[in-house]
Amino acid sequence: MYIDPHAHMISRTTDDYEAMAAAGIVALIEPAFWVGQPRTFVGTYVDYLSTIVGWERFRAGQFGIRHYCTVGLNSKEANNEELAEGVMEWLPRFALKEGVVAIGEIGYDEQTALEDKYFRAQLALARDLQLPVMVHTPHRDKKRGTSRSMDVCEEMGLDPSWVVIDHNNEETVRETLDRGFWAGFSIYPSTKMGNARMVELLKQYGGEHIIVDSACDWGISDCLGVAKTAQLARQQGIDEATIRKVTYANTLEVYGKSGQINESDWLDPPGIDQRTLFEGNSILRGGREPRIEVPGKQRGDSLLIE
Secondary structure (H helix, E strand, C coil): CEEECCECHHHCCHHHHHHHHHCCEEEEEEECCCCCCCCCCHHHHHHHHHHHHCHHHHHHHCCCCEEEEEECCCCCHHHCHHHHHHHHHHHHHHHCCCCEEEEEEEECCCCCHHHHHHHHHHHHHHHHHCCCEEEECCCCCHHHHHHHHHHHHHHCCCCHHHEEEECCCCCCHHHHHHCCCEEEEECECCCCECHHHHHHHHHHHCCCCEEEECCECCCCCCCCHHHHHHHHHHHCCCCHHHHHHHHHHHHHHHHHHHCCCCCHHHHCCCCEECCCCECCECCCCCCCCCCEECCCCCCCCCCCCC
16 A cells, blocks of 8 residues: 655546556645646635645545645745735635645745745744645755755744655755655656665665655656555565555654544545536546446556656
């Protein structure tokens, strides 16, 4: 069993849900982020957040996967102050909804003053609501941005054991772990971190406080990043205890602090009935026969690692 703790499923197809379930993904976390271009109205942000706490939760369940999410104002759009102020007014309402396990993903992009202002405001919200935090580290000037992100979390009074610093690489992992934060790694083709690189890091650092995710989104990405990394780790002699930590147990430990994600959610799940509707809508099209069953054993023995 695996958990993918960072998957932007709003941009993925039902085929992806089927593939993830077949590979052993029993649960996933969908972080709020940008949608490829900046939103310009608060209402579009509200509708987006409504989708990841509602429709996507339903859609995942139709394939036997438990869906959770994080909510937040992302760093790119924090630079639109009018939009940011409007989103901040809505966030507390969404943060208290069922299935929301953290505030995130938040942090820095260009490390501007406005990004810093709204990063701190959202850290304060997480602290006040006693929710974990998912931090998006910047693509550019990553080492400085990662250090700064952790500095600000500490300045805002957050316990590092409640904070996941995501999108780590070889340059940032040591400091993240040494400071007591959770180190997330996004298995993302050709950019953030590949399967083989991740396995080398597991050989070096073990599994304590390390989390593997796919970060699959609307770009060229792989929704099976977690399962493929686990398979390659086994092939290269990583012990099962370490694999379980980085692909399952560590995610459950940190995001379980929210009280919104529990192992019983998928160990004793409801049956799958694709005749079910969400606000009158079905995932079925064209007279397709609905899947009606209790989830069976999932397998992940046919993965192609690239």
